Amino acid sequence: MLAAIGVSSVQEIFDRQIPEAVRLRRELDLPQGLPEQQVFAHLSELAARNTSAEDELSFLGAGMYDHYVPALIDMLIERSEFLTPYTPYQPEISQGGLQVMFEYQTAISELTGLPVSNASAYEGPSAVAAAGYLAKLHNGRRRFVISAGLHPHTIETLRTLAHGYGMEVVQVPLTTGPAGGVTDPHAWARAIDADTSAAIFAQPNFYGAVEDAAALSAAAKAAGDGGENGAAGAPVVVAQVDPIALGILESPGACGVDVAVGEGQPLGNRLDFGGPSFGLFAAREEYLRRMPGRIAGETVDVDGRRGFVLTLQTREQHIRREKATSNICTAQALNALAGVVYLAWLGRRGIVELGELLLARTHYARERLARLPGVEKLHEQPVVREFALRLDGDVDMAAVRRRCVRRGVNPGVDVHELSGREEDRGVLLVAITERRSRADIDRLADVLEAAIVAERDPAAARSSLGGTAQLVGEDPVADEAVGV
């Protein structure tokens, strides 16, 4: 090979091209390579030091959920034909991937009730920021009005990226009191005006509450309509939706939402410590040519056969460069495949049945836990698969959670730790998937109750153990730890 090239060594190829001053004349300071079985052993050992949803009874959610992933998804996403191609730049030999995109777009349009879907965005929060960018391109206004019911990561992501493209972000609080827990409709209407580019809320919101999406959409359009001479009419109404709830919740499209975005992980994607998953992104027809990312379209070949291509590419960075509607290139095709296979597996009836199951079990769990001493519901709004509780002010949340996890039950997310908001102190966010049975929920109730009792009165808790010799060190709680 060297002779064909006309050099005497591989080094010569580098020497002739890279200036000496920027050559690395030492070995990288990294360990030497390992045989496959040792790499497997190392990665297995690292995995074993994580407590996964396999190792404990987990009620963690807040954006990603431990739903069951059917076996056929594992099989399909490991097929070389789906796993190893690049983006389908050559449609004649990429019909499989392009058809998957087309089917995925169809499924997302059905779920959201919006006619236009892209082939995937990165994930949930950045999809919200991408929707904001679409709104800015659409109407050129300077402000986003957002509900405080958005996920804290969504708000932070939107602020980061909106700062880049020069937008102001105004946050509307949630209601308090008996009708608390949802976006304050009066503050919402007051905050939105003819300078509002997009009005953004979450459905259900971060605290699990089902929002009145139709009312929020209508109010945003009424409050922000620039009138006949206003820039491009009303603000763009954006909803960050939980796709698994859309079997039972009215679709965003039917509620008057213009752009629906969301985290796709609940649809057949594993937790993976937070990614990769996919972001869904769907909109009304009028936004088609401002959509970010890949879109597959149907066409025919020279012989008249049905086929699929990447379409409307004049929106995209490789054609439009600085005038593109987004910089996105590689997105989440394989995760979107898992999403559409999951929806096909659930099917037309299954997505409703699963939604009803989540409603019933979540309701049961919420009522069961809210009856515990020192625990109350954060709000009374309907919930689908997640709800927020408030622990008594005198109970140390971190200590309660520690006691629970030592008994193999992870009771949910400490919201204050995630959001940093003072009003979120003592708020526990509990997620229920179809993998959590009634017995699991009952166990959570028992363990949480014991933990709260112990924290309120350590002496009583100790005596209640009745000298069963289960004391471990100074810890009065029986050590039933799993995988810790």
Add this chain to the structure above:
Amino acid sequence: MSAIDENHLHSDPGIDGHHPHHGLATAAQGEAASPLQRERAKTIFQKGAPGRRAFVCPPSEVPDVDGEQLLPARFRRTSPPRLPELSEPEIVRHYVGISKRNFDLDSGFYPLGSCTMKHNPRLHERVAALPGHARLHPLQDPDRAQGALELMYNLQGALAEISGLPHVSLQPSAGSHGELAGVLLTRAYHEDRGEKRHKVLTPDTAHGTNPATVTMAGLAVVKLETDADGGIDLDDLRAKADGDVACLMLTNPNTLGLFDPNIEEIAAIVHGVGATLYYDGANLNAVMGLSRPGDMGFDIVHFNLHKSFTQPHGGGGPGSGPIAVSERIAPFLPRPLVARLDDGSFTLEHGPAPEGSKSIGRLRGFHGNYGCFVRSYAYICSLGADGLKDASEAAVLNANYLLARLREHGVAEYLPLAYGRLCMHEFVLSGGPMKKELKIKTLDLAKRLLDFGFHPPTVYFPLLVDEALMVEPTETETKETLDSFAEAIAAILAEAAKDPEIARDAPYTTPVRRLDEVAAAKRPVIRQALD
């Protein structure tokens, strides 16, 4: 050919200039009427029947509660989403069936320039699927996710060493997301110094993501010219580098496959006006262990784990685009970062930035595409310091060998190297003479290559090369594969010399032939019409 070889299309034209035209056209017409083909063209929404299902819902186990109490009717969906209704075997057949209409890296040579289609070891899929990684919740308490945090910490360290830049954030979801992080970092850096710089220099060879990113970050693109040797035109750079410039975004080796010989001077000019130097890591596969962006003077680098570090591309993602930065940029890095404490344990803060933080904030939810980190970390562990260097050396050797073989075949007369004599890990040919002499375009050559069982190189990029063909063989390929690819190109040119129509009408052996992209864009049909 196996991946795209449907049983009714078995004619392999080989590399002997065999003329497949008429027989295959007939086959295609006959096929349009075949029941099997009609079935193949259906989407999953056109299959199945009412009542069929795969999912069996578990019993609720909890007491029945009035539906109105669970969810008032005004919030309820009136008509459920019209998802398909199929049994599991139907779903499996459907997706396995359409999978066979994909060409993939496991089936053949994939020399797509700037995409680094290197082998994806199956070990990586196995370790990523371990429940301790795959079923780990992102909000698990850090003290019970120590394995994951150690993995991320080690990966940060390895990327820092490979890039020569000490501070790493793994958060960006893909290369373009990393670019956005990089430009926002640059902006934050200048703003922190009280400077409003609004221009970003990008060479005309840059990936389209560079200028698109600049706009999204609220800055303005200023284009730089390429000089006669394929590098940045230094005079143009000197003329445009001023106090308004925030950053120069550069790929090195660039998209022509050339290492810019003036990189030290470029860095000096850019730093001289107080701007930062950004490294687009798309082409890092040329220089791992051989030359480091940090040592070249770059302040910010993004990596494409789905290119240099073997995260499988999945037909368009997932990717992962970590960034590494110099000391002066570090305070602005996105949060959260993984850190090691004095006791040897690892931390990660889920919550908001602490008071006084200069971080640009989050770019997405949670901590990045961890599943990709697992695969790329496994890759780095497998190869080690010496192996990474070997990989880059082999990638560069392969590219230069393929270039030499094409010359031997006389291909250079029609497809000359656009710039230079040698190349790094990829090279760009110009199809201009081919178009003039042989009457076939680069697109025709690419489509004809499909009949020979190869994925074509990147075409029509970079934009400054007429009829560009950008070839990146990667270290994965054997000499035999490179030889047969060179022979195929030569055969197609020879064929075109006799009858250019063959290439112009290609491909013939693929599941579909050339598709009407204009019609697709003019009247977009982007979802299945449902009853």
